[in-house]
Amino acid sequence: MTRNLAPILLAMMLALISAASPGLSRAEPLRLTLDQGVVEPLPLAVPTFVAENSEGMQYAEELSRIVAEDLVGTGLFREIPRDAHISRVSNFGAPVQFADWKAINAQALVTGAVSADASGRVVVKFRVWDVFAGTEMGQGMQFAAQVDGRRRLAHKVADQVYSRLTGETPYFDSRVVFVSETGPKDAREKRLAIMDYDGANVQYLTDSASIVLAPRFSPDGSRVLYTSYETGFPRVHILSVGDVNSRILQANDGVMSFAPRFSPDGSMVVYSMTQGSNTDIWAMDVASGATRRLTAGPAIETAPSFSPDGSQIVYESDQSGSQQLYIMPASGGEGRRISFGDGRYGTPVWSPRGDMIAFTKQNAGRFHIGVMRTDGSEERLLTASFLDEGPSWAPNGRVLMFARETQGAQGASALYTVDISGRNLKRVRTPAGASDPSWGPLQ
Amino acid sequence: MTHFPKALMLVAALGLAACANPNRFDNGAGAGPGAGAGAGAFVPGSADDPSSAAYFSQRVGDRVLFAVDQSSLSPEARMTLDGQAQWLLTNSDYLAVIEGHADEQGTREYNLALGARRANAVMEYLVSKGVPASRLKFISYGKERPLEICSEESCYAKNRRAVTVISASSLTG
Numbered sequence: 001m002t003r004n005l006a007p008i009l010l011a012m013m014l015a016l017i018s019a020a021s022p023g024l025s026r027a028e029p030l031r032l033t034l035d036q037g038v039v040e041p042l043p044l045a046v047p048t049f050v051a052e053n054s055e056g057m058q059y060a061e062e063l064s065r066i067v068a069e070d071l072v073g074t075g076l077f078r079e080i081p082r083d084a085h086i087s088r089v090s091n092f093g094a095p096v097q098f099a100d101w102k103a104i105n106a107q108a109l110v111t112g113a114v115s116a117d118a119s120g121r122v123v124v125k126f127r128v129w130d131v132f133a134g135t136e137m138g139q140g141m142q143f144a145a146q147v148d149g150r151r152r153l154a155h156k157v158a159d160q161v162y163s164r165l166t167g168e169t170p171y172f173d174s175r176v177v178f179v180s181e182t183g184p185k186d187a188r189e190k191r192l193a194i195m196d197y198d199g200a201n202v203q204y205l206t207d208s209a210s211i212v213l214a215p216r217f218s219p220d221g222s223r224v225l226y227t228s229y230e231t232g233f234p235r236v237h238i239l240s241v242g243d244v245n246s247r248i249l250q251a252n253d254g255v256m257s258f259a260p261r262f263s264p265d266g267s268m269v270v271y272s273m274t275q276g277s278n279t280d281i282w283a284m285d286v287a288s289g290a291t292r293r294l295t296a297g298p299a300i301e302t303a304p305s306f307s308p309d310g311s312q313i314v315y316e317s318d319q320s321g322s323q324q325l326y327i328m329p330a331s332g333g334e335g336r337r338i339s340f341g342d343g344r345y346g347t348p349v350w351s352p353r354g355d356m357i358a359f360t361k362q363n364a365g366r367f368h369i370g371v372m373r374t375d376g377s378e379e380r381l382l383t384a385s386f387l388d389e390g391p392s393w394a395p396n397g398r399v400l401m402f403a404r405e406t407q408g409a410q411g412a413s414a415l416y417t418v419d420i421s422g423r424n425l426k427r428v429r430t431p432a433g434a435s436d437p438s439w440g441p442l443q
Numbered sequence: 444m445t446h447f448p449k450a451l452m453l454v455a456a457l458g459l460a461a462c463a464n465p466n467r468f469d470n471g472a473g474a475g476p477g478a479g480a481g482a483g484a485f486v487p488g489s490a491d492d493p494s495s496a497a498y499f500s501q502r503v504g505d506r507v508l509f510a511v512d513q514s515s516l517s518p519e520a521r522m523t524l525d526g527q528a529q530w531l532l533t534n535s536d537y538l539a540v541i542e543g544h545a546d547e548q549g550t551r552e553y554n555l556a557l558g559a560r561r562a563n564a565v566m567e568y569l570v571s572k573g574v575p576a577s578r579l580k581f582i583s584y585g586k587e588r589p590l591e592i593c594s595e596e597s598c599y600a601k602n603r604r605a606v607t608v609i610s611a612s613s614l615t616g
Contacts, residue, residue, distance in 0.1 A: 185547075186590065255581060272556065300560070362548070362549070390551065
């Protein structure tokens with residue numbers, strides 16, 4: 001059992017003195033507007049960060065590389081290779097040679113510096129430059145962490161750069177809880193695991209003695225709900241990420257409970273409970289343990305997900321004869337069907353912005369990850385494969401992570417991300433097979 | 444499939460007659476390991492022991508299969524379950540857990556609920572045939588425990604199943 005997952009980051013943000021370079025002014029500042037559909041990635045230069053002391057040398061290359069990978073990984077930026085750079089940035093405080101960066105058409109420039117001390121504390125400073133305006137974008141900042149948390153430093157820098165260039169809230173300094181999978185399909189071993197959003201720093205939260213399914217982060221990332229067969233029967237468990245202690249959420253009367261998810265304020269859990277042939281959605285107050293049934297009727301109702309304001313729940317039901325998506329008040333009651341396209345719809349997840357629902361669609365022997373507006377309009381399928389399943393939103397609502405299982409006897413599951421525009425489909429590098437991702441909050 | 448175990452049960456019951464009348468029962472009586480030794484001559488716990496778990500799973504048939512997305516019992520499934528009910532009524536010291544499964548073509552949560560529907564359909568049928576509900580439980584594994592691993596209907600058909608797993612009550616009580 002892995003312990004001590006508490007972030008060791010001592011996030012220190014302090015503004016540096018901005019060297020106000022007069023530069024050229026232009027009518028519009030450098031800004032990527034995502035809603036208009038970015039097709040051409042913005043050229044970006046991230047020269048190797050300056051090592052400000054000898055201890056910092058070993059991290060300067062690594063941290064600047066992670067910053068560049070985060071940004072390029074969004075599909076919104078194109079990195080200009082370092083061997084094409086004309087200027088060498090060897091002094092963080094020295095004036096930027098804008099002409100050299102213009103000459104290679106770098107629209108944005110990120111400069112940084114790294115130092116470390118004998119106690120293992122690493123400090124990174126950075127600045128973002130609008131090359132063609134010849135101005136600094138925002139103010140320089142610095143972050144500090146112990147050495148084993150240094151990847152988070154780079155993610156924090158990249159988050160700042162992303163926000164300044166897009167105006168969007170970022171998502172790089174975030175973690176994902178998921179199911180790590182090993183072994184063949186008919187003897188698969190599953191463990192709960194947690195990792196950085198980019199697949200680094202995988203830590204295991206359970207062993208593989210029991211089947212574990214579908215972990216879900218609490219809104220603050222401190223707790224994880226999941227389904228475990230530890231008792232022999234599927235039951236919703238709750239785990240504290242800090243000390244990796246878990247308990248059964250509720251010793252309920254049903255045969256099994258599963259598909260849990262937190263309310264936006266973390267005080268409630270919605271989940272499915274099976275009694276006889278019937279599966280309904282229930283809500284539970286985490287503090288008191290009081291439960292309430294939200295759906296009735298003989299159909300399968302499962303996969304509930306709250307709207308960000310907590311007032312409504314989207315879920316799937318086969319009451320019409322096949323899986324479809326419905327929305328009901330958070331207090332329960334009659335659902336209003338929102339999916340009407342061909343095929344079956346499941347695993348709905350409300351976006352953090354509140355305006356969209358992501359889902360799994362099964363149609364004509366293929367699986368898709370898709371999004372639609374909350375009234376069911378503007379359905380857009382983002383992926384297609386033998387088996388895509390279980391989308392989870394990035395904290396800023398711009399990207400979805402999901403699981404893709406390949407076909408056949410050797411089939412295995414892996415995690416992928418895709419932009420909600422349908423572009424930039426990418427596999428997340430995990431050490432083993434992986435499924436059921438739940439993307440946690442920005443840290 | 445389902446009438447085959449009954450034929451074997453007949454052979455076992457007529458074991459003595461088989462010895463007395465080798466011309467008629469030669470093949471059947473000679474098939475088992477205890478051939479020629481008369482009724483009850485089997486290795487205890489083997490599939491020839493009518494009160495064994497092996498007999499239940501191999502001769503009675505411990506599983507029934509389902510159509511895509513369905514939990515209704517086919518006539519063939521009902522015949523198997525009639526045999527299961529009869530066996531459970533005869534061997535009243537056994538408990539059973541019915542495990543419901545789905546094929547991989549479905550989302551995880553839905554398949555869990557679908558497997559439960561299938562297992563529950565089996566349980567309700569067994570209860571309707573007189574097996575006390577107190578001896579039965581059900582569970583769903585959804586698509587987590589496929590038996591066959593190809594991604595074709597030939598495998599899917601075998602994975603859409605409900606399996607009745609028996610255990611001696613003295614062990615689980």
